[in-house]
Amino acid sequence: MRKEGINSSKVDWVTVGLFALLALAGWLNVYASVYDEEVYQSLFDFSTRAGKQLMWIGTSGILIILIMVMDFRFFDSFSYGIYGGVVLLLILVLIFGQEVAGTRAWFALGPVKLQPSEFGKFATSLAVAKFLSDPGVKLKDFRNQATVAFIIGLPALLVLLQGDAGSTTVYVAMILVLYREGLNPTIIIIGVIVLTFLILTLIFDQLHLTIGILGVAGLIIYRMRKSWKKIFVVITSAFLLIGEVYGIDFLMKDVFRPHQRNRIQLLVNPNVDPLGVGWNVTQSKIAIGSGGFFGKGFLNGTQTKFNFVPEQDTDFIFCTIGEEHGWIGSFFLVGLFMALFLRIIHLAERQKSRFGRVYGYCVACILFYHFLVNIGMTIGLIPVMGIPLPFFSYGGSSLWSFTIFLFILVKLDAHRMQVLERI
Amino acid sequence: MIENRKYVIQFIFLFIGLIFLIKLFYIQVLDPSYKLAAENNVVRKEVEYPFRGLMYDRNNQVIVYNEPVYDLMVIPKEIRGIDTTAFCADFSITKEEFEEKIQKAKTYSYIRESPFIKQLSNAEFAKVQDLLVDYPGFYITTRTIRAYPYPMMSNAFGYIGEISRSQLEKDTLNYYKTGDYIGRSGLESQYENQLRGRRGVQYKMVNVRGVEKGSFEEGNYDTLSIPGDNLITSIDAQLQLYGEKLMKGKSGSIVAIEPSSGEILAMVSGPTYDPSLLSGRDLGKNYQVLSQDTLRPLFNRPLMAVYPPGSIWKTVQALIGMQEGVIVPSTRIRCDRSIIKCHGPHFNDNLAEAIQHSCNPYFYEVMRRIVDQNVSADPYEDPKIGLKKWREYVESFGFGKPLGIDLPNEKGGYIPGVPYYDRVYGARGWKYRTIYSLSIGQGEILAGPLQMANLGAIIANEGYYYTPHLVKSIGKDGKPLPKYHQKNFTKIQSQYFSPVKDAMESVTEWGGTGFRAGIKGIPVCGKTGTVQNPHGKDHSVFLAFAPKDNPKIAISVYVENSGWGSEAGAAIAGLMIEKYLRGADAQLRYEDFVLEEQYIR
Known part of the structure; x- marks a missing residue:
């Protein structure tokens, strides 16, 4: 029996629900972070970032439906193809991309800007999953280790060449996946x-x-x-x-370049130059710290509202939560992410194929890495790297790529019983 | 088992989540410093400067007030699309100046406002007010500077300027901040605490660029500024102005006191300067010029200059002599010019004649009788007892120490005593013959013009004085200053004054040494003085009060290097007295005579 499309009873609604909660909370916080009480702004005003984020959420919904109606075997069969395509895009962006703030990571397609490095994550995950799903591959074998390292290293290198060191480090998260798949922990x-x-x-x-x-x-x-x-x-x-x-x-x-050096030094001495390099972290900690236990209330954050925190709707979105919703809000957000990560591991572990499991772990580990670095940097535990908070930060490319990333797993999970039928 | 590694991964995830929550709990709940920092971020303290108190003269005319000035401020971040050439033309600066000023502002802060052109005049302000729309990033702020309806009394008024580092360190109550204005000298400094008022503070919410976003906590912490108290001074502005006019081209001082209150009616220091020079934009530059002027216009002569008093001192000697009983008004003493030189045709004067003729041998003898009273058989011990007694009398007149006027930097002058001569000549090295110059107000005696005027007030009051002061009352309620309402008695009984007064009256009558101070219809009492000046022409001194009965004004005039006291000194004193007592009806006989005299080389 072959069955295509969505079978709602088999979709893991827990994951979908957690995703929806995060995206919704993200949207409200983007609204709060750009909120200006002197100018009336609707949540649905498409000229504001909140309105645009709603648009990105909507289009992500369309992507979800597309993924759900596709043949689940497509991802398995075309994983190397997708990987190859994305690698090609990463090379092309180096040549034709638009340079923004020192990094050459964007394609400008009319009004829409696309960041191919965002899609490198799921493409690499698919390729690694595909490679490891070969029953003959053992991670104890040095040659296999080298191949995996190459699959991960190639897009990582290309992203590094774009000048986006922060996004490059995301690939480090793959270590945990390999560990789960038998890599010697000594490494x-x-x-x-x-x-x-x-x-x-x-x-x-x-x-x-x-x-x-x-x-x-x-x-x-x-x-x-x-x-x-x-x-x-x-x-x-x-x-x-x-x-x-x-x-x-x-x-x-x-x-290291001076700005990189300063970001690292900032970790051990948070008071280095609070008006210069330390500005972001200092202001972000002030915003979060001023939230107290219960927070100042929705739209009442003074630090974020008066723009003391830079990039407060993208990389520093967590400040808005911290300031307006206090420790309670932070607790719920961390809790939501923890629930999502554990749920994803649960999904990964129940996959019948090694492909599905490896892919699931890739999703868990890469999302976790974003969570770790993004929140870690806002509270001064991790150097500042331009890494968004999944489903939460403002931005089309990142929301789309995380949605695709997650929903391929949801799709695979919905069809996990069919994998056996194939063998 | 590789299967179990999923627990390790789950553990890592949960462990990181826990660390984040603990760290968040620490910065959000336990550590209060972030809340404080957040307030510092968004709350800007705006200081509202109070109006500094005004000063009035004794007839309720404003003599010091505040004038608004306009500063052109700039916020470099907000400058955009400016036509530099037009801007430079509008504000009459060169392009280089423009670049330099912009650079300076940027160095100070890119996002905060700093002064671009300080103190635009009213005319400039009116001109550029409408142009500002074309120049985003430029704003006008208003503040006030001191202004003066009459260009007078600069040294007594003093000036205000930015507080210095050392003053800031002394400010233990932490009232002042860097950049605050504070009274630097004169009344501005003496009455700083009353004049300054109280600052108001407003807490405003601002965004990261410092743009205001409303008041903080609904203005619950805001305070209003309270304007400074006004000073009602005792100065008669017209008299002061007239005195300054008379002193033009002369170096010296005029001090006029109302004897019945100690209130200073005029206090002229010459040469002087326009007080507005030390107010506003060019304070620093002008101060530099004034402080290097060899005529020392910043030197407040009425308080800070000390001179030998000269012959006006003979009035003091006469009073002490009578009080000590060594002379009576009828005592005649031969004018023995072999002891000490004298002038004028007289031979055997009584006290009144001696004062009138300013007879030096007479007062040589009076002082000898005061000093050598044969109390001790020891010829070296006896003058010590006498001099000590003499000094106590003199000090009761307010000589030898600051009188305590309500202005800073008052000098006390000097009255030599026994220890001084012992030090100079040895304990057994001096007798009356050594110190006789004191008898005629020369030698080591030093007194200031204020003390001399006060002497006039003492004689006018017949034995006491009120501490001279410039401020009658402060603020609306007219708070009295108790220390200026106490009589200070000299050690001379009042009955001894009338012979001196009579003699002083004859000084200003036709034929007297001070005839130029005489006024038709007003009995003026005066005494001339000519002080020998080893450095040049003699100084001219005149001491006077009038009318003789119920005196309204006591005055001392000290004109440096002008020769005889009967000339400049007497004439100026007479003009001042007449001006004060008669106002517009004054005939001012010797005005031209005085105005023609110029002694400053």
Whole structure:
């Protein structure tokens, strides 16, 4: 039996509901963040950002219907094709794209601006899912590891070339997917250690860190002196870490551009230049912090209303929640996202095919990464990167791409029982 | 089991969510600093400056008031599409100046307003008011500066200027802020606390560009400004103006006091300057010029200059002599010019004649009798006892220390005492013969013009004075200043004054040394003085009060380098007295004589 189109009983309405709630809340907060009480603005005025966001939500609805009526096998079968197409777009944008604020990431199609890097996420996810769905592929195999790295690395590199370092880092989230699919966690642990030392280098003097590393290494060697092999590993990694410590100093001083360097330094010292580099984070924390427990109430936020927070309807949309709805509002928002992420993992785990499961994890991990970085930067836990909050931030490209991203999973999930029929 | 890794991933997700909620709880609920910072962001404190109190003269004429001035302000961010050439033409500045000013404003702040052209005149303001629509980013703000209907009394008024760093540090109550205006000298400084009023504060909500978005908390924290109190001064503006006219081209001072109250009627310092020079746009530049002027116009001579008083001092000596009982009015003393030189044809004067002729040997002898009273057999000890007693008398006249006028920087002059001569000549190194110059108001004695005028008031009052002051009352209620309503008694009993008064009257009569101060129909009491000046021509001094009975005005005139006191000093004193007592009916006989005299080289 073959069945196409939407079968409403099989659609996971929990996910759809969470999506709808987030998009609706996002729309209201975009309205609040651009609200000016001196000028009457309707929620539905299409000349305002709130009105436009409603339009993006509407068009996303059309995209959802399109995805739902398509053959679910299309994504499986054409995953490499879609991937290839998006990679091509990413190359083309480098050549023909419009340069906006130092990044060449936009296609201007008449009045509509399109950002292909937004679509790189689901294309890459499809390709990775497709590759891993081959029963012969084992992630323990170095060649397979290399292939996966290439699939992920190619669009990441192209996005980096556009000058959008923030969006490039999104691909790091794929590590978690690979971990779920059997990648040796050592790699991840090494990654975490390297990252930890990156931050430590920013805070502490290099010499002190070196002494610290040697001390800890000595202690470890002393406790397991029997095994020469382990001693060798410890000594090697100690020297690698010392290398990192000095390497990062070199990176910070000679490789990173000043604005990147400042954003990283801002993490360890939030009071660096509050009127310059620190302005965004300082103002965003002030806006959120001034919300208190219950918030100032819808449309009553002074910080956002009087434009103290920059980009408050896109990357810093969370400030509006924090200020107007307080900790309670933040709690609900974080809760909504947590529910969505766990639901997506639940969907991924119940897929009958490895393709569906890998894709599901890709959705969960990439959405989570956006959540992590976006909210993390508004409260000063993560360096400022231009990354939107999924379904929430103003913007057509990002809303469309997240909608497509999520609803391909919903579509796959709705047909998960049919996968077996095919085999 | 790889299956279990889903729990690890779920754990990571939940863990991050939890960290975010904890961090959010910290900044939103626990840490109050963000709420404060948010208020600082959106709430702008707007200070409403009160009107500074005005000053009136004794006849309720305004003598110091506030005049609005208009500053052209600029917000660099809002400038767009400006025709620079037209702008420069409208505001009469060069293109280079324009660029420089814009750059300066941008350096200060791109989004906040800063002054572009300070203090446009009324005419300029009227001209550019309508043009401003064409120049977005430029605004006019209004503030006030001090203005003066009569160009007079600059040193007594003082001036206001931006508060200095050291004044700010001394302001323990934290009333002032950088850039505030404060009285820098004169009455402006003395009565700063009364004149300044109280600032009002308004809290306004602003957006990130500083654009106003209404009042904060419905204006519950706003306060209104309270204008400063007006000063009713004791100055007679017409008399003051006349005095300044007379002092033109002369260096010195005129101080006129109402004896019955201690109120200062006029206080002229010459040379002087127009007070409006130190008000407004060119304060700094003008101050520079004035402070480098070799004639020292900023030096307030009535209070700050001290001179030997000269022969007017003989009145004091006469009073002390009588009080001590060493002379009586009829005491005659031979004019022995071998002791000390004298002038005029007289040989054996009594007290009145000695004052009238200003006989030096007479007062040499009077002082000798005061100092050497044979209380001690020791020829070096005896003058010490006498001089000490003499000094106590002199100090009771208000000499040797500041009188306490309501103006800053009053000098006290100097009355030498026993310790001074002991130091200079040794404890056993001096006798009366050493210090005799004191007897005729020369030598080490130094007194200021204010103290000399006060001496006139003391003689007029027959024995007491009110502390001279410039302010009669403050504010609407006319609060009295108690310390200016106390009689300060000298150590001379009142009966000794009438012989001195009689003698002083004869000074201004025809044939007296001070005949130029005489006024037909008004009995004027006066005393001339000529002070030897080692640096040049003698100083001319005149001390007077009138009318003799029920005196209305006591006056001292000190004209530097003008020669005999009978000339400039007496004439000016007479003119001032007549002007004050007769007003418009004054005949002013010697006016031309005075105006012709110019002593400033």
